[in-house]
Amino acid sequence: MVPGLALRLAAAERLQLVLKGASFAPLAAADVSDARDRALANKLITTALRHHGHLSLMLNHLLDKGMPKKSGSFEAVARLSLAQLLFLPEIGDHSALFLAGEALKRDKNAAHLAKLLNAVLRRAQTEAAELRQGPPELLFAPALVKTWTAAYGADIIPAFAQALLDGAPLDVTLKADYPALLELLGARPILADTVRIDQRDKPVDQLPGFAEGRFWVQDAAAAIPARLLNLAPGARVLDIGASPGGKTAQLIKAGYTVTALERDPSRMERLRGNLHRLSYTAELVTADALDYVPASRFDGVLLDAPCSATGTFRRHPEVVWHRNPADIAGRVALQRQLISKGVDCLNPGGVLIYCVCSLEPEEGEAQARWAAEQGLELLPVAAGELNGWAVPVTETGYIRTHPGQIVPGEKGGTLDGFFVARFRRA
Numbered sequence: 001m002v003p004g005l006a007l008r009l010a011a012a013e014r015l016q017l018v019l020k021g022a023s024f025a026p027l028a029a030a031d032v033s034d035a036r037d038r039a040l041a042n043k044l045i046t047t048a049l050r051h052h053g054h055l056s057l058m059l060n061h062l063l064d065k066g067m068p069k070k071s072g073s074f075e076a077v078a079r080l081s082l083a084q085l086l087f088l089p090e091i092g093d094h095s096a097l098f099l100a101g102e103a104l105k106r107d108k109n110a111a112h113l114a115k116l117l118n119a120v121l122r123r124a125q126t127e128a129a130e131l132r133q134g135p136p137e138l139l140f141a142p143a144l145v146k147t148w149t150a151a152y153g154a155d156i157i158p159a160f161a162q163a164l165l166d167g168a169p170l171d172v173t174l175k176a177d178y179p180a181l182l183e184l185l186g187a188r189p190i191l192a193d194t195v196r197i198d199q200r201d202k203p204v205d206q207l208p209g210f211a212e213g214r215f216w217v218q219d220a221a222a223a224i225p226a227r228l229l230n231l232a233p234g235a236r237v238l239d240i241g242a243s244p245g246g247k248t249a250q251l252i253k254a255g256y257t258v259t260a261l262e263r264d265p266s267r268m269e270r271l272r273g274n275l276h277r278l279s280y281t282a283e284l285v286t287a288d289a290l291d292y293v294p295a296s297r298f299d300g301v302l303l304d305a306p307c308s309a310t311g312t313f314r315r316h317p318e319v320v321w322h323r324n325p326a327d328i329a330g331r332v333a334l335q336r337q338l339i340s341k342g343v344d345c346l347n348p349g350g351v352l353i354y355c356v357c358s359l360e361p362e363e364g365e366a367q368a369r370w371a372a373e374q375g376l377e378l379l380p381v382a383a384g385e386l387n388g389w390a391v392p393v394t395e396t397g398y399i400r401t402h403p404g405q406i407v408p409g410e411k412g413g414t415l416d417g418f419f420v421a422r423f424r425r426a
C-alpha cells in the first residue's frame, strides 16, 4: 500500500464514527500497529476535532453545492486533509492532497468525488491565510456558547477556544513524594499532590514510575473534590461512580476505608487494574447506585455523578458538538436521584461531596441549590483548601473550575471544568 495511506484510512474510519455521534476513542495498536503511524493518525483526528467548527465553515465555503449526499468517507477524509493542510503544515501539503485522493479511491461510495476533493484542497491552499482565521464562537455548538457566555461572561469564549485548540497537558497525582521521579518525568508541582508534565515523548504507561504505581493520571481540577472530604483517617467512605478510580485512589491515599461503587462491569475491571497497579485496596461493588443498600452507613460519600462532561473538551473535543440541551436536562434527574441515594448512605453528620466534570450550571450550581433545599447543610469551601487559590471558590463556597483558568504560578495550561459542592447530612 502507498506509504501513509493505511493510517489515513484508519483515521478516516474513526473520524466517521465520531461524526455519527460516537465518542472519540484514540486508535490503538490493534488498529494501527506502527507506533509513529498511530501517533500521526491520532494527531490528524484530534486536530480535525479541535477545529471541527472552523472546518465546517470552510467546507460550506469551499463546496459550492454543499456536502455531497451518501458520500461514504468523503466528509471524514475532507476534514482530515483540510486539518493537515491548514493546521499541521509540518507534515507537508503534497501528502494531504495525494493521500486524500488515494483514500477516496478505495471507497466505492466516494471514489467519484476524488476530483472534487482535490479541487477543494487546492483552493484551500490558496486561501489558507483567510481560512485559518475563524471566529472563536464557531468552535462550539451555539447552545453551549449561549449558556457559557451567560454563566462565565462575554470574554469566556475566546479563552475556551484557545484551551480547546491547545489541548491539555498531562496532570498526574503522586502516590507519595518522589523528588527524583519529578525530574525524570519533567514534571512540576502545581496544586497539592498534582504535578504537571507539558511535554512527553512516550505513552503514559511507558513513563518512569508508572509500572511501579507511583502516580495516576488525573486532571488538576478532577483531583480537587476528594481532597475536600476532610475526614479523620480510617473514616468509612463510599465512592459512587468510581471508575477509572482517580478519586478512589485519592481517598485510599488519605487513609479512608473505601467502598467503590461502579455500575459498569468493564469499567469496574479497569478500576480494579488501576488499584492493583497502585497496590491499593478497596471494597469493590459492581451495582447500580440506585439499587445499592449498604450493610452500614458511611462517614463520607463522594458522588462523581455521570454528566454531560462538557468540562473535558480539551481532551474530548467532540463533546462540544455531541451535547444538546435536551440531553443535558435528561441527566439532571438522575443526578438528583443519586444525590438522594448518597444522603441515604450517610450517617447523620456525614459529609457528601457532589461533583461533575460539566460546565453546565444546570448540572452544577442548580443541583447544589436543589440539594440545600432538600435539607442538606452546605459546608462552604475556603481558598485555604486550594493552597490559597481563590479564583475557583464561588461566593457561596462552591468550587467552579473551567478551562479559562490558570493555576497560580503557571504561565499557561488550563484545567478541566468541574463543579464541586460539600454538604453535611443533618
Ligand SMILES: C[S@@+](CC[C@H](N)C(=O)[O-])C[C@H]1O[C@@H](n2cnc3c(N)ncnc32)[C@H](O)[C@@H]1O
Binding pocket: 240, 241, 242, 243, 244, 245, 246, 247, 248, 261, 262, 263, 264, 267, 287, 288, 289, 290, 304, 305, 306, 307, 357
Ligand atoms: C465521571 S465518571 C467517574 C470518574 C471517577 N470517579 C474517577 O475519578 O476516576 C462516572 C462513573 O459513574 C458510573 N455510573 C453512572 N451511573 C451510575 C449508577 N447509577 N451507579 C453506579 N455508577 C454509575 C459510570 O459508569 C462512570 O464510570
